[in-house]
Amino acid sequence: MTETLAPEIAARLKRDADGLVAVIAQQHDTGEVLMLAWMDDEALRRTLATGRATYWSRSRGEYWVKGDTSGHVQRVLSVHLDCDGDALLLRVDQTGPACHTGAPSCFFTPLELA
C-alpha cells in the first residue's frame, strides 16, 4: 500500500510549477534561522511521519533526509504552514552545523544596507 500525504493537508498546499513549497528550518530554542529548502508532498509526508526533516533536493533531483550523509540531523519539533499555503516553518533541533559549508546557519553572507 502506498502512503500519501493526508488529503486535508494536501488540499492546503500551494505548490510551485515543480510541485514544491519553500521550507524554513529554525532552531527551536535559539530562534536562529538555519536554512531554506524545498519539499514536495512526499517529502512533507515523510517529515511528518518520521520527525526527521526530509527535503527534495532540486539540484540532485532526489529526496534528502537531512543528516543521512553528514550526521547533521534535524529532529522536527513542529511544522507550521503559512497563510497562503506555499511555505512551511519547521522548528527543529539541529545536530551540528546546518550548512554543508560547516557554518551553523546557511545565512552567513551579509549584504550591506545603504
Added chain:
Amino acid sequence: MTETLAPEIAARLKRDADGLVAVIAQQHDTGEVLMLAWMDDEALRRTLATGRATYWSRSRGEYWVKGDTSGHVQRVLSVHLDCDGDALLLRVDQTGPACHTGAPSCFFTPLELA
C-alpha cells in the same frame, strides 16, 4: 540614470525561472519568523537602498513595499544571503502584524506530527 543592483551582489544571486529568490523575514529581537516572500534584483536593490522591505508580489505582478497599504512596515536591520545564493534572511523591526490576516506571523497553521 537607472540604478541597478550592485554587480558583486547580482553575481551571487541564484534566481529561479521567474528571476526570484525566496526571502525570510524574521523579527530581530524575538526571533519570530514572520513571513516568506520573494524578491527580484530590483526589489533587493530597493530594500538595500531604503531599509524598507520591498518584495515582488507573484500574485499581483508588482513591487510591494511592505506596509505601504497596511501601515505594517518592516524596517530592515540586516540582510544575509545563504550559501547557495537562492535565499535571503531579513532581520526586521515589524510594525503591527506581519500577516495580511492580522496574525503576528504568517505561520499560524500547525500540521500534526505522527
